[in-house]
Amino acid sequence: MLNTSLLSLATVAASSLPPDAGSAAESVVTLARIQFAANISFHILFPTISISLCWILLFFKLRFRKTGDSSWMDAYKFWVKIFALTFALGVVSGITMSFQFGTNWPGFMETVGNIAGPLLAYEVLTAFFMEATFLGIMLFGMGRVSERTHTIATWLVAVGTTLSAFWILSLNSWMHTPAGHEMIDGIAHPLNWWEIIFNPSMPYRLTHMLLACGLTGAFLVAGISAYRLLRGDRQRSVHLAFRTGTILAALLIPIQIFMGDLHGLNTFKHQPEKIAAIEAVWETETNVPLLLFALPNEQERKNDLALGAPDLASLILTHDKNGEITGLNDFESHPPVAPLFWGFRIMVGIGLLMLAVSWLSSWLGRNHRPLPQWLMRTLVGMTFTGWIATLAGWYVTEIGRQPWLVRGILTTADAAAPVPAANLGLTLSMYFSLYVVLLTAYISTLFLLARKAGQENQPVDSERTLSEDTLHKGTLA
């Protein structure tokens, strides 16, 4: 899974280039883009989990304090290990980012540094430190600080991770829909920070991303817990975590689908060329069908083998089946079509699968009924689907901004550094191999921890073990 995701990443990054990319300068930009895409894709995997897992941990902790049921604490103690590991990977892969802005994309900070700088600074100041410092107390402070201080530390880590997302998404949104600035001699200067931070696409992008984090965490918790249950680990804490995961997923996914639609409408308003590429609409027309399958052909500027639902794209995007969508041919420049078209369909496909599986699990599992084996196995198989959907969605939005790095202000090619291609190739292969090793280690360690937890706590104490009759009802709010 890991190899394919990295490979697909490389191909996505490469295929997002104009077809005539051949000259040396362009190949350097390509390598720089692949490298940045690899680093940032690897990095984002871990915050998506830690942002939500921290709130889930806080939930376990608060349930424990409310009910006094030590199984909640057992769940906390198991998941906090995974949180620590995830957080460590997030921190170290994040450090790479703060270096790479300068090494690979000096034009970015030179042109929009006055805007991007403060937002990045606030990310580090308000969030990163809060997480990193209180994490020590959260992980190792139990028994050394009071129970209340420990809960406060957990709260602060959760708020810190979320604030991190706020600032980063604010900057990222500004790159899509810049506002609140003026250009003086080709350099962006801030005019109104409120407009910069809460730029037009920011509320949608932030909500969409936070929900994606929530779903990634929920499916991770459900998947690993299902794995433990299937292996015969009957501890009550596993059931509690399992139900937390499935119910959380079932609650979040409809909200996510709704928010995704709003985000799409926002994009249609501000970045119509991105929507045209997602829907592979070449000519401006009304009554546009929603393509379920097609092979966008950029050379001949048409779709091969298109299969679509009549009028649906117009209906979704303009809320009128006769609505007009501007086609790709009417834009001066537009992003590459195939990666957007397919990335979007992967994301939506996984979203629908998540909807089906989480609702089915929550419904069949009501009143603590056991779930059928096949459904449990499906959940194990879906442990990391949040990652795939997040990455797919992210490629859609980021590749969809091309050829711009900051829309209307700076192109990606102009921001790239004149780094020798050999150096880029060397560091790229170093990062790639490091990431492959780490991702393999991460995933296998998660399952190893799940097995270890099952062996360490063989059911000796029947009261803390869950069977059909000793089950307390309604402990999970």
Place this chain on the structure above:
Amino acid sequence: MNEATIYPLIFAGLMALAMLIYAILDGYDLGVGILLPFSKRGENDAQRDRMIASIGPFWDANETWLVLAVGILLVAFPKAHGIILGELYLPTAALLAGLILRGVSFDFRAKAMVTHKRMWDHAFRIGSLMATLAQGYMFGRYVHGFADSTGAIIFAWISAICMTAGYHFIGACWLIMKTDGQLQGRAAKWARRSLWFMAAGILAVCIVNPLVSERIFEKWLSIPNIILLAPIPLMTFFLVIAIDRFLKKFPRIPNKYCWVPFAGAVFIFLLSFHGLAYSFYPFIVPEQLTIWDAASATASLKFMLVGVAITVPAIIGYTIYSYRVFWGKAQKLCY
């Protein structure tokens, strides 16, 4: 002084502060990583666990000071960030790979299968070593204004080894403070051994720095500066001798003074850092860009300063709090 003069100065000061705190804090945990013993089985395993437990609650926050330092360079002095890190492209990549490797090994070792634990310990050590060598190398190149001559490259390698010795030293001092028994005795030996390497490195920078730049030569060796500044090298020299004497007698010195070498190490770092800051000021890229040439727009610096004024004191406050929580000898980590 107008706003355009003073804001870049404030941020340069902050960046220097972040770098200094980083060098001290991540310095000791990088040092502990380099020191991990492997020779004999059995008791070494327990000592490695203890050593790693001594840095467990802190390394994450320590490393964050690097993010702050590089962050300020990026956001307040974007032009300098591009030049410096562009020139140091490959060592930067090595530094990052080292930091990634050690950061994750720390967590993986506690969770991996018993048979893999040793492998992660090795990865932790190699990662730490890569990071310190890369930092020293980068520093050496920086001092020389990124010159490409053979002499400059040799100097960069000497700098890499001596900076590693410096981290080795402060790491050993940390262990003297945070552990006891046999491990503490070993740490005293490690500290003494690396102390002289580090001192040689400081001396080398003191000699090379004025030689490569006439400006720096003037700043230090003209009258009356040479007399006014003499306390910096003299105090450093005195501290090196004093710590060496202390470490030599170490097992016979009561444990309540176990913090003395660490405090001495911090002092040496402080003095060296001041010497460097004085040499390079007002340049951020040696002899090329001053802090004012490289600074962002004043409006942006102003906006950031609001956040800085609120959060940096808070960060320092809760850093002190977390050190108090984990005060005393390192205990086994369980979570």
